Amino acid sequence: MSNFETIIYEKLDDIGYVTLNRPHALNAYNLKMRDELYQVLDAIKDDAEVKVAIFRGAGERAFCAGADLTEFLTAPSPIIARQVRWERDVWGLFLSIAKPLIAALHGYVLGDGIEIALCCDIRLASEDVQFGLPEPGLGIIPAAGGSQTLPRVIGGAKALEILLSGRWIKAEEAHRLKLVNRVVSRNELLPEAERLARKIADFDPVAVSYAKQAITRGLDLSLEQGLELEAKLARFVIPLH
Numbered sequence: 001m002s003n004f005e006t007i008i009y010e011k012l013d014d015i016g017y018v019t020l021n022r023p024h025a026l027n028a029y030n031l032k033m034r035d036e037l038y039q040v041l042d043a044i045k046d047d048a049e050v051k052v053a054i055f056r057g058a059g060e061r062a063f064c065a066g067a068d069l070t071e072f073l074t075a076p077s078p079i080i081a082r083q084v085r086w087e088r089d090v091w092g093l094f095l096s097i098a099k100p101l102i103a104a105l106h107g108y109v110l111g112d113g114i115e116i117a118l119c120c121d122i123r124l125a126s127e128d129v130q131f132g133l134p135e136p137g138l139g140i141i142p143a144a145g146g147s148q149t150l151p152r153v154i155g156g157a158k159a160l161e162i163l164l165s166g167r168w169i170k171a172e173e174a175h176r177l178k179l180v181n182r183v184v185s186r187n188e189l190l191p192e193a194e195r196l197a198r199k200i201a202d203f204d205p206v207a208v209s210y211a212k213q214a215i216t217r218g219l220d221l222s223l224e225q226g227l228e229l230e231a232k233l234a235r236f237v238i239p240l241h
C-alpha cells in the first residue's frame with residue numbers, strides 16, 4: 001500500500017485501488033492530489049501486476065466535489081500553468097492507460113470528479129450519486145478533458161444542456177443518459193466494482209488491453225479507420241492458422 005497525502009493506492013490480487021482521500025473536503029481535487037494522482041496513474045500504467053483499477057472516494061459523502069475552491073484563485077500564471085500541464089498531463093496520462101479502469105461513484109461527483117469518472121471505462125454508481133458541472137457558474141470551463149469526454153459519452157446536446165444550465169443529475173437520469181453503466185445500492189458499490197474487476201483480471205491481459213483500445217481509440221476514427229485498427233490489433237491476439 002502506498003500512502004500519499006491525498007490518495008490511498010493499494011494493490012490486491014491484480015487489482016489497483018485508487019481512493020481519493022480528502023473526506024473532510026469531500027475529496028476536492030487540489031494541486032497535491034493532481035501530483036499524487038499523476039504518480040499513481042504512472043504506476044498503474046507500467047505495473048504488470050495491476051490488470052485493472054478501481055477509482056473511488058473516501059468517506060460517506062462524495063466521490064469528489066470538484067476542484068478545491070480554496071486554491072481557486074491561487075492558480076499560477078497561464079505560462080507556468082501551460083508548462084506544468086506539458087510536464088504533467090494528468091488527463092492525457094489517464095486516457096493513455098490501456099488497462100480497464102472502473103469508477104465506483106457515490107455522493108457528490110462534481111467538476112473534476114465527473115472528469116475523473118469520464119477518464120474511466122466503466123462507471124458504477126450508488127443510488128445517492130449526484131453529478132454536476134459547476135464550472136460555468138464559477139466563470140470557468142471544464143479543463144480536465146470533460147468538454148470532450150462528456151459529449152462522447154452522453155452526446156453533445158445533453159452535455160451542453162448539463163454544462164450550460166448547471167443542472168445536477170441524479171442516479172436514475174445518469175443511468176438513462178448512459179453516464180453510468182449501472183446503479184446499485186451504496187453497500188453493493190464496492191463489491192460490484194470488485195466482482196467486475198475480478199472478472200476482467202482473470203482474462204488474458206493482452207486481449208483485454210487490445211479490446212479496450214479497439215473501442216476507445218476506434219471512437220475517434222472513421223468506420224474505415226476503425227476497422228483497420230481492429231484488424232491490426234486482432235492480428236496480435238488471433239492465433240495464426
Ligand code: COA
Pocket residue numbers: 024025026028029065066067068069070108110111112134135138
Ligand atoms: N473545495 C474545497 N472544499 C470543499 C469543496 C471544494 N470543491 N467542496 C466541499 N468542500 C468542503 C467544505 O468547505 C466543507 O468544509 P468545512 O467542513 O471545513 O467547512 C466540507 O467540504 C463539507 O462541505 P459542505 O459545503 O459543508 O457540505 P454541504 O453538504 O453543505 O454541501 C456541496 C455540499 C457539494 C453542495 C458543497 O460543498 C459545494 O457546493 N461544494 C463546491 C462544489 C464546487 O463548486 N466544486 C468546484 C467544481 S469546479
